Amino acid sequence: MVRNEHKQNKYNKKLRKRKVSEAGKAWLFLLPSFLGVIFFVLLPFADVIRRSFCEAMSSRFVGLSNYRLVLHNAAFLLAVKNTGRFLLTCIPLLLAVSFLLSLLLYYQKKHTEFFKTSFLLPMAIPVASVVLLWRLLFHENGLINVLLLHLGKDKIDFMNTSKAFLVLGFSYLWKNTGYNVILWLTGLNGISVNLYEAAGVDGAGFFAKLRYITLPQLLPSVYVITILSFVNSFKVFREAYLVAGDYPHESIYMLQHLFNNWFVNLDVQKMSAAAVMCVVIFVILILLFKKIDRDGED
Template sequence: MDLRLKKSTFARREARSGWLYAAVPLLGITVFFVLPFLISLLRTFQRGLTQEFVGLQNYIDILHSEAFLTAAGNTLRFMAFAVPLNVVLGLVIALGLHRLASRAAFFRTVFLIPYVIPVSATVMFFQILFEQSGVVNSALQLIGKAPVEFLTSDRAFYVLLLLYLWKNFGYNMVIFLSGLARIPRDYAEAARIDGAGAFQTFRHITMPLLAPTFFFVFIISIMNSFKVFREAYALGGEYPHESIYMLQHFMNNNLQNLNYQRVSVASLYVFVLIVLLVLALYLWRRKKGDDRL
């Protein structure tokens, strides 16, 4: 009886200690994440400084905003290009370095350097390359071609895409290398002995075993594609060329104009879009028969 009582007392103390340890991070999450989210959600149903309840009117009005539709279209277009290219580029380079084994350390470091370079330095480098009097236009003039407006035309989108890929593919490469390192080499050797070619080995052995890593990289790439505002803002300012005017530009400009309702509604649309994309990928993966996270 005494032993059971001591165990019960010890269990209660352990539970209290656990809650005390968890209280600080839970308080931080509540104050800095949950409460701001709930306040933003409440603002989406109010109008202006009067805080008059207007229901879903703010959600309807923003869909008639040309600036919002342009920003949303550019963001989705950028994501449609950037995510697949970033994933494929990281995978291809990781496969190449994986074959080099111990000799890959130098190249792995070289490819990862752009990821750790500050955004401002990266943007400055690309501005030196693509400005009206930059390196690329100087080279074009040397061969008798007219200079091209890279940053003040529709080409700005592709400059931003190139900048994003150059800076971010190294991160995906490292994640893929980690996933490839966990695949036993015996599987590939056994497949080659059975007569499987490189493509068959990749399709039937490497890709299925790399599926969890592939899923993680795809999700991270989707989320990172929404963070391109830093590069776009540094490249084109608050009001860049229309082709690189992103949702973050829209929210930043409305925040400066104290239009909190528009910012909150746009943020919620982005949140819902990310959740739907992640959910769709998860369901697709489960349908393919691999539901391990």
């Protein structure tokens, strides 16, 4: 018994040493990336937080006056309003459309690979080509207006009226739907077929299976897809900027336009305060999404 205990203790010591050694190698492997994040992300953002409480030129501490200045800025309020409207309109629409398309592909089974490739093509098209296409379609003398004139209708100035928001939303949906379809299909393929077969034996129809099997099983995927859709929504600024410039129609004046214009004008104190507020809001949204995801799993 004593020998066995001695051998066991010796084995446990070796195992602990091996784990410590493996952990040390892992940290050594991660060290360059960790240092990069500290020096190029965390420290610069810490300086942004410091600058948000100071004057830009003299670095004199001014408390919350920069935040009050930003919150009373008409351009900031317009950008926040438009960005919030875009997120609350386009992200749910994108999730719904991509989910319905993924269901069609999942159940019809024919030519699935062809459709997957077709849906992903918009992501492979360069931004400059997309911008050229939008100008050909939505310009005042573009293809759509030429068609409207042939039909005896009036021209629509898409980019200089409230219709610009529809163009921007369409661009976001067109470019990201395919990517979300692939993500939904991954979640659907992870659901056991036995669950559907058992439900079919019990007499469950399509909508019953969708409600009691498909949707609950897809809840873990909803969090990931929503976050990715949220992140990709900020990339639509490239098209908006290249099509409409620094100061587009007020319906599509986003936070990205605001920060770009403040950067050009070197309004450092405004940028710093607004950046801190946006990051705080972003973190709160992430935590809310996580809580909703955990509640759904429970």
